[in-house]
Amino acid sequence: MVLCPVIRKLLHKRVVLASASPRRQEILRQAGLRFEVVPSRFKEMLPKALFPSPPAYAVETAKQKALEVARRMHQKDLRAPDVVIGADTIVAVGGLILEKPVDKQDAYSMLSRLSGKEHSVFTGVAIVHCCSRDGRLDTDVSEFYEETRVRFSELSEDLLWEYIDSGEPMDKAGGYGIQALGGMLVEQVHGDFLNVVGFPLNRFCKKLAELYYPSGREDPRPAQSHQGRGGRDEDGGERTQAAGPEEAVSSRTGHSPPPFPTGLLELVDSFKASKALFTACKLKVFDLLKDGAPLKAVDVAGKLGASACGTGRLLDACVALGFLQKTDRGYSNTETANLHLTSDGAYSLRGLVLHHSDHPWDLSARPESAGRDGVDPHDGALGERTGPPCQASCAHSEETRLGLLRAMHSLAKLTARHVATAFDLSRFGSACDLGGCTGALAYVLAREYPRLRVTVFDLPEVLQHVAGFQPDGPRTEQVSFLPGDFFEDSLPEADLYVVSRILRDWPDGKVHELLSRVARACKPGGGLLLVDVAAGPEAEAEAEGLRRRAGGERSAAVYAHLLRRLGFADVRAAGAGGRPLALLGTRGAP
Ligand SMILES: Cc1cn([C@@H]2O[C@H](COP(=O)(O)OP(=O)(O)OP(=O)(O)O)[C@@H](O)[C@H]2O)c(=O)[nH]c1=O
Numbered sequence: 001m002v003l004c005p006v007i008r009k010l011l012h013k014r015v016v017l018a019s020a021s022p023r024r025q026e027i028l029r030q031a032g033l034r035f036e037v038v039p040s041r042f043k044e045m046l047p048k049a050l051f052p053s054p055p056a057y058a059v060e061t062a063k064q065k066a067l068e069v070a071r072r073m074h075q076k077d078l079r080a081p082d083v084v085i086g087a088d089t090i091v092a093v094g095g096l097i098l099e100k101p102v103d104k105q106d107a108y109s110m111l112s113r114l115s116g117k118e119h120s121v122f123t124g125v126a127i128v129h130c131c132s133r134d135g136r137l138d139t140d141v142s143e144f145y146e147e148t149r150v151r152f153s154e155l156s157e158d159l160l161w162e163y164i165d166s167g168e169p170m171d172k173a174g175g176y177g178i179q180a181l182g183g184m185l186v187e188q189v190h191g192d193f194l195n196v197v198g199f200p201l202n203r204f205c206k207k208l209a210e211l212y213y214p215s216g217r218e219d220p221r222p223a224q225s226h227q228g229r230g231g232r233d234e235d236g237g238e239r240t241q242a243a244g245p246e247e248a249v250s251s252r253t254g255h256s257p258p259p260f261p262t263g264l265l266e267l268v269d270s271f272k273a274s275k276a277l278f279t280a281c282k283l284k285v286f287d288l289l290k291d292g293a294p295l296k297a298v299d300v301a302g303k304l305g306a307s308a309c310g311t312g313r314l315l316d317a318c319v320a321l322g323f324l325q326k327t328d329r330g331y332s333n334t335e336t337a338n339l340h341l342t343s344d345g346a347y348s349l350r351g352l353v354l355h356h357s358d359h360p361w362d363l364s365a366r367p368e369s370a371g372r373d374g375v376d377p378h379d380g381a382l383g384e385r386t387g388p389p390c391q392a393s394c395a396h397s398e399e400t401r402l403g404l405l406r407a408m409h410s411l412a413k414l415t416a417r418h419v420a421t422a423f424d425l426s427r428f429g430s431a432c433d434l435g436g437c438t439g440a441l442a443y444v445l446a447r448e449y450p451r452l453r454v455t456v457f458d459l460p461e462v463l464q465h466v467a468g469f470q471p472d473g474p475r476t477e478q479v480s481f482l483p484g485d486f487f488e489d490s491l492p493e494a495d496l497y498v499v500s501r502i503l504r505d506w507p508d509g510k511v512h513e514l515l516s517r518v519a520r521a522c523k524p525g526g527g528l529l530l531v532d533v534a535a536g537p538e539a540e541a542e543a544e545g546l547r548r549r550a551g552g553e554r555s556a557a558v559y560a561h562l563l564r565r566l567g568f569a570d571v572r573a574a575g576a577g578g579r580p581l582a583l584l585g586t587r588g589a590p
Pocket residue numbers: 018019020021022023024039040044065087088089090091100121171172173174176177178179182196197198
């Protein structure tokens with residue numbers, strides 16, 4: 001049964017709900033609306049700091065969800081639906097926006113933040129009317145939001161964890177579902193209950209009435225004064241709309257506003273995240289919070305000798321980035337921070353973070369070459385790259401150099417098994433890992449191929465630290481270390497040369513020089529295993545000239561071309577998780 005007459009107005013239109021939320025589908029279905037469900041692929045990652053208030057963020061996200069579906073459907077069959085509805089529910093407490101928790105710990109920090117307090121639930125809604133003209137999509141967006149205030153009782157730790165363990169919080173904003181078990185946490189609700197559940201049905205109907213009967217009469221016939229905008233309703237009259245400020249602009253110019261430049265704004269903002277990470281690592285915040293009880297901002301500040309206010313801001317930034325969690329008892333490390341950001345974490349990348357913090361990427365040296373098309377990929381467009389960080393670290397303090405080695409070791413450990421098994425290497429009797437650093441990959445190669453003898457060839461100043469790095473599993477006689485410079489000294493004899501994760505930081509000329517040396521040393525039938533290719537689709541990597549030339553990986557196609565030019569045949573690529581990872585070429589007869 002359709003109680004709201006204005007919902008009836010939509011029955012003859014093709015309506016799409018751009019939402020995967022089962023609650024939204026249920027609410028609208030119960031209201032008698034007929035619609036298709038096409039979940040939006042829009043990533044809910046708009047930079048929150050750019051919005052004047054939490055509801056403005058929810059409304060923009062709802063709008064982007066709906067527009068993404070409208071565009072996708074229009075692109076697919078050049079016919080957009082008549083109406084696309086998008087929604088986004090968020091919880092706001094003390095100026096902070098809470099969305100769906102990423103894991104149990106996140107759910108815990110959200111719920112403990114809400115315990116004993118009042119918070120607001122905002123649902124932003126966008127109603128997008130679409131019209132295809134000459135293959136072009138025109139959209140009219142109407143948007144609104146609804147606020148409901150919810151007060152939680154004081155929640156005990158036991159209750160919190162029991163609730164989290166029920167699994168209910170995970171797909172819900174703020175980490176609770178008021179309509180189910182989460183109802184037990186709620187003391188008071190001011191406003192529309194369904195708004196908390198995910199869709200403000202009452203306001204939605206009012207908005208539709210505003211759009212379809214703007215004069216206030218529930219009369220389906222269109223008013224004369226509203227002609228001239230949008231599509232036609234089922235009676236054949238011009239569809240009428242209440243114009244918001246944005247729509248007023250679009251009706252003046254005849255154009256819809258351009259899509260929200262999400263990616264661009266994220267880029268503008270993204271340095272802040274790196275900066276927060278660099279600062280926290282430098283100050284050893286994660287070392288301080290490792291294993292111990294949670295600490296308040298003022299205690300962390302005291303131990304660091306920093307200001308309480310600045311420290312609080314830094315710690316909150318780390319919470320937002322997922323490196324720290326915050327409860328009433330204070331801040332503590334997340335698992336990611338313990339693993340990767342403490343000095344002695346099992347997979348510590350702190351050295352790498354400090355290296356990048358101290359060596360900002362200098363793209364300004366020859367900016368005109370960086371994005372220029374048609375530059376020979378082998379002429380070293382920027383020429384400013386300094387080589388792999390562990391080799392460029394000679395001038396660094398001992399602590400930084402060791403930190404970097406640890407980081408290289410961790411990175412190699414994370415990928416070694418994928419690399420070693422990307423191809424069947426059992427036909428090779430010996431291998432030489434050029435720039436193999438601590439031997440992390442060499443030991444895994446040896447374990448996978450018990451017949452293989454592996455020589456790690458690296459600078460003496462790198463190899464002098466190797467003893468401090470234990471291989472995973474027992475040491476083996478199969479692996480040996482040989483000091484040398486692969487640009488100066490002759491390369492050790494081997495059936496297979498491995499060049500793993502060292503090329504990305506070298507300029508093109510150096511890459512060419514090194515691979516030419518390998519090609520000369522490699523016997524016919526021998527192999528070159530190259531691990532450094534861009535982790536993205538070929539075309540994408542090819543298009544990203546800037547990234548390729550100025551510090552990123554090169555694409556598999558670029559490397560394959562180079563290997564063939566250098567006399568390698570049967571060049572094959574292998575990947576992990578659908579992404580290219582490594583190339584194997586076989587040396588042909590000279
Ligand atoms: C506070 C509260 C929220 N929710 C659900 O939380 C999700 C919010 O996330 P979203 O990003 O707005 O939506 P989604 O689920 O990701 O779907 P989509 O629209 O495809 O982005 C929606 O599901 C809501 O029902 C409840 O079910 N009960 C509650 O008490």
